[in-house]
Structures are given as structure tokens and as C-alpha cells.
Amino acid sequence: MRIVALAGGIGGARFLRGLRAAAPEAEITVIGNTGDDISLFGLRVCPDLDTVMYTLGGGINEEQGWGRADESFTVKEELLAYGVGPSWFGLGDRDFATHIVRTQMLAAGYPLSAVTEALCDRWKPGVRLIPMTDDQVETHVVIDDPERGRRAVHFQEWWVRMRASVPAESIAAVGAEDAKPAPGVLDAVREADAVLFPPSNPVVSIGTILSVPGIREAVAAKTVVGVSPIIGGAPVRGMADACLTAIGVETSARAVAEHYGPDLLDGWLVDEADAATAEEGIEGMAVRSRPLLMSDPESTAAIARAALDLALELKR
Amino acid sequence: MRIVALAGGIGGARFLRGLRAAAPEAEITVIGNTGDDISLFGLRVCPDLDTVMYTLGGGINEEQGWGRADESFTVKEELLAYGVGPSWFGLGDRDFATHIVRTQMLAAGYPLSAVTEALCDRWKPGVRLIPMTDDQVETHVVIDDPERGRRAVHFQEWWVRMRASVPAESIAAVGAEDAKPAPGVLDAVREADAVLFPPSNPVVSIGTILSVPGIREAVAAKTVVGVSPIIGGAPVRGMADACLTAIGVETSARAVAEHYGPDLLDGWLVDEADAATAEEGIEGMAVRSRPLLMSDPESTAAIARAALDLALELKR
Numbered sequence: 001m002r003i004v005a006l007a008g009g010i011g012g013a014r015f016l017r018g019l020r021a022a023a024p025e026a027e028i029t030v031i032g033n034t035g036d037d038i039s040l041f042g043l044r045v046c047p048d049l050d051t052v053m054y055t056l057g058g059g060i061n062e063e064q065g066w067g068r069a070d071e072s073f074t075v076k077e078e079l080l081a082y083g084v085g086p087s088w089f090g091l092g093d094r095d096f097a098t099h100i101v102r103t104q105m106l107a108a109g110y111p112l113s114a115v116t117e118a119l120c121d122r123w124k125p126g127v128r129l130i131p132m133t134d135d136q137v138e139t140h141v142v143i144d145d146p147e148r149g150r151r152a153v154h155f156q157e158w159w160v161r162m163r164a165s166v167p168a169e170s171i172a173a174v175g176a177e178d179a180k181p182a183p184g185v186l187d188a189v190r191e192a193d194a195v196l197f198p199p200s201n202p203v204v205s206i207g208t209i210l211s212v213p214g215i216r217e218a219v220a221a222k223t224v225v226g227v228s229p230i231i232g233g234a235p236v237r238g239m240a241d242a243c244l245t246a247i248g249v250e251t252s253a254r255a256v257a258e259h260y261g262p263d264l265l266d267g268w269l270v271d272e273a274d275a276a277t278a279e280e281g282i283e284g285m286a287v288r289s290r291p292l293l294m295s296d297p298e299s300t301a302a303i304a305r306a307a308l309d310l311a312l313e314l315k316r
Numbered sequence: 317m318r319i320v321a322l323a324g325g326i327g328g329a330r331f332l333r334g335l336r337a338a339a340p341e342a343e344i345t346v347i348g349n350t351g352d353d354i355s356l357f358g359l360r361v362c363p364d365l366d367t368v369m370y371t372l373g374g375g376i377n378e379e380q381g382w383g384r385a386d387e388s389f390t391v392k393e394e395l396l397a398y399g400v401g402p403s404w405f406g407l408g409d410r411d412f413a414t415h416i417v418r419t420q421m422l423a424a425g426y427p428l429s430a431v432t433e434a435l436c437d438r439w440k441p442g443v444r445l446i447p448m449t450d451d452q453v454e455t456h457v458v459i460d461d462p463e464r465g466r467r468a469v470h471f472q473e474w475w476v477r478m479r480a481s482v483p484a485e486s487i488a489a490v491g492a493e494d495a496k497p498a499p500g501v502l503d504a505v506r507e508a509d510a511v512l513f514p515p516s517n518p519v520v521s522i523g524t525i526l527s528v529p530g531i532r533e534a535v536a537a538k539t540v541v542g543v544s545p546i547i548g549g550a551p552v553r554g555m556a557d558a559c560l561t562a563i564g565v566e567t568s569a570r571a572v573a574e575h576y577g578p579d580l581l582d583g584w585l586v587d588e589a590d591a592a593t594a595e596e597g598i599e600g601m602a603v604r605s606r607p608l609l610m611s612d613p614e615s616t617a618a619i620a621r622a623a624l625d626l627a628l629e630l631k632r
Contacts, residue, residue, distance in 0.1 A: 121399075
């Protein structure tokens, strides 16, 4: 069986770990979001790809969900001693090595997809991890900065430095319209028995992946099941509500599914807290309710299994 | 009083610390060797400049003489876990930050001299540290590699990886003939009351600095006093003998002075072990003997004071 999953960072990575446990024989291809990528200190940082790689490879800091376990911050402290920031982005010493290797390979001319494959040679995540594109796409957020007026900032500045405390007026994946899917992305989707949307951010993770020309169309042609990142009107984790508000979508399991739309989604898993949505149904898709809190590996695997089962059921 | 010193790494840096203590009111300009510079992991590493900066700035690992005190090696270990080397060059986490800042500034278009000044803003070495050139000069060593035949290797590969165990057939400062002295170098020499040669390597440190067109002529026009890096037929530290042999110069205090020549050197300090050289004299220069072991800060300052005093005496 071949499964494709579109994934952002922490939530996506945890879901994927559950999926790998739930379907150990499946060939899983993960299409990772690169819109959050940022160049810091001259190094190329791919937070979502790395979170997936570290989580599935056993190197993640389990408590915070991103970055390396057993991490130290000597390089960052020394950079700050030189007056070189930003201070708000947490790059640890172990993590730095990943970015140094990536940057060196990119400078040597390798595309990001080849670099990601080389990094995964070490981590052996048990899935094939492909960035959505080898082209540069950067998610920018337009805010009305209390200090500096209306301006566009890199997603990470809004998300990490400001903790999304300033409302986003709009969110754009800059460069997406000219980007091409990375090699292997469209083939993996075409050959998939099912495409899953983990409970990743529908706007800046899955939405960004789908904004790369060709990916949405390829995905829409398959049986697609998504897991709601919204439980009872609030994001399971992160600040997805701030992103949804920016694009005029209500923070509810129903609104997110309707935003994806029945042309894209065939099935939608909502939490028991949103059982009413499942009962009322959504035109053009199969909606099921079940517990969706990924509180431990077993419950996460059960959620992934339920998403996969629904996809296989709908495919028949 | 204005003093210019040409300096390599460990020996030069320690001498300079003594000089700063011996002449606290003097304006000291240090012209640093950059022929040992190397790009590792996509980062620009300037071992001699950094050794001077760390030593005079209080950040050096006193025991080994290079690298940072209280250092850790997490980044390097992680790079090796990715299969990315070399393993033989000791870059610590604190040190990495220096190279990251430098590389980022160079990539932004700043010349190495401006980068060095910016790094020294943090370290406040108490001297003005200028690289010999902003152009790329790399010392290459031709060896008859037992495994791979005759080939040219980067100085660091011969010096650090092979520990100079394979004889050097020749040593060349590649790029030197087209290099220009960095801004400030020639002015500092012209305005100097004395030019000092610390007990740095006469071939790959001071020799390389002098190989940048214009520097030798400017230095030769001044009162120049050198401190012998050879005591009783052996280098005080390091493997200067291997470099001297490669250029056909005997490893002795006399031979090194004669290699520099009386056109360049006005005075030469040798150790008491080489008192005979002082008694016999060298045509065209004043030779004095005194203890030259830089065993502690006080004795080092006394050596520097003796060199300076001899220069001031010869200038009259």
C-alpha cells in the first residue's frame, strides 16, 4: 500500500509517527512544507522538514516538539556575544550541524530534495520525505506592526518572535506561483492508494503545499482524508486560529473542511467534541467523529489508522 | 610610539600579549597571516587571526594555545554523524560562531579586514589587527604522499592532519603575487617607529606576510628587529624545522636571520643557547642573546621589551 501525507511541523510529524506504526508495511511518502524555511546566520533552516526528520528519526526534543533532544545553545550564545541575532529563533548546537550540512550542499548545487534525502540517510525516518518544491517559497505575513506600521514579515518573525500576537491581515506564499513540485512529488501522489492530511495548519502548512501549481490537482484526483486540527473551536496546538482568521475562515472543524472543500477532501475526521458536525454532515464528504487528541503513541496510531481506514473505505 | 608586528598564530600571539604588557602606551598594529586560512563546512576559518584575537581578548584555550577556552564540540560531532568531515580539524562550538559571523559578513560583501575589525569589536584585543591582505592567499605544500603520490595539499592538511610527518618538497603562497596589502597595512608600516617579528614561523607565517607585494619593501625601509623562533637548533614550538627544510634553510637561529637577510632585519634576538651566534655576529645586523623561552607572561613581556629596546636603540 502506498500512502502520501502532506505535513507541516509538530502536529504533522507526530501524526506521521502514528501512521508509520499503524501501517508498518505501507510505503509512506511525506510531502513537507517549505514555506516556513528561513535563512539565519547565512544558513538555510527548514523547520518543518527537520521536525519530521527528527521526530521520525528519534532525534526530536519530545517535550517541545521541535529541535533536537539533549540540545545545547553555545553557538547561539556566542553569536549573540558578537551582537549577531536574531535571539528569538532557537537554534541549538546539534541543530546547527544540520543547517551547515544543508547549506553546504545547496551551495554545491544540490536541490533541496537531494539534500533532504542525504540528511535522511542519517536519520532513517522510515518514510520518504520530499520537500513540496526545490524552488524558494516563503510565507510572508502582512501585519499592522504597532511599532513600524503596516509591513510584510517572514512567517517565522510573526509566528516565533511575535507569537502571532499581532493580527495577520493577509498571508501569502511568496514564490509559490512560479514553483514546481519537487521531483517525485506528483508521481508519489499519482501512485498513492490514499492521501492523508494530518492535523497540520490548514493555511501555512497544508495550504502552502497545495499552493504549488500541480499539487492540488494531483491530490484532488485521489481519495483524500483529513484529520481536523481544530477541536471544539480551538487549535489542538499552535496558533492555527490566527492563520484561519487571516484568510476569513472560522476556527471550527466544519469551516476548515469546507475551506478545503469537497473537490479536495473525500473524508474528514473530527473529534468527539465536534460530533455534531459529523451528525449534520458536510456536503460531498464523509465525516466521522472519534477522539483526536494525540496524547501518546498508541492513541496517535489509532487516529492515523482511522484516517487510513476511512480512505480505504471511500476508495472502494 | 607606534609599533607594527607581523604575526602568525600561537607563538606570535603570545609574544604580542607580552608586547602589549611591555609597552602599554604604544599603538600596536598587528599584520596577521592569512595564508593558513581554510574553508571548512562552507565557513571561512582564519586560524592565525583568531588565535591572535582570542589570545589578546582573553578567550584563548591557554593550554593548547589555539581555540576557545571552555570549549565543546557538539557541532563537529553532529557533522561527523552526517558523515561530513574533516574530522582532523578541531572546530569547537564557540569557535564555530566566529566563523559563522565571518562567513556571513564576507558573503554580504565586507572585506576580511572589515570583518576582522568587527570581530575585534567584541574581543577588544588592545591592538589593531589587520589581515595581511583582503585577497585570497592559500599556502599549499607539495608532498610525495605515500598513498597518493606527488600532490599539493592545503597547508592545514599537511600541518594538522599529517602533522608535517611527510617532507614538504616545496611550499607556495598561492595567490600572493596578485594580492594587495589590506587597507591600513602599508600606512601602519610607514608610520611605525619599529617593526617587530615575533618568534613566528619564518616560512609560512612571516614569510607569507612578506610575500604580499609591497609589504617586504615597506618593512625593509623601517627599523626591524626579530626574535628567533629557533633555540639551539630546534623550533621553540610547532614544526618550523619542517618548513625551513622545505626551503633549504638550516634550522638554526643564524640561518633564519640570514634567510631574512640584513636588507630586512636590523636586529636579531637569539636565545642564550645561541650566544655563540651573537658573539660571532651576523653581517649587517645587531645580534643579541637573552633568554627567549616565553614561559610566563612576565618573561614574555621582558622578551618583547628587549626586542623593542633594541629597535629603538638601532633607530637612533
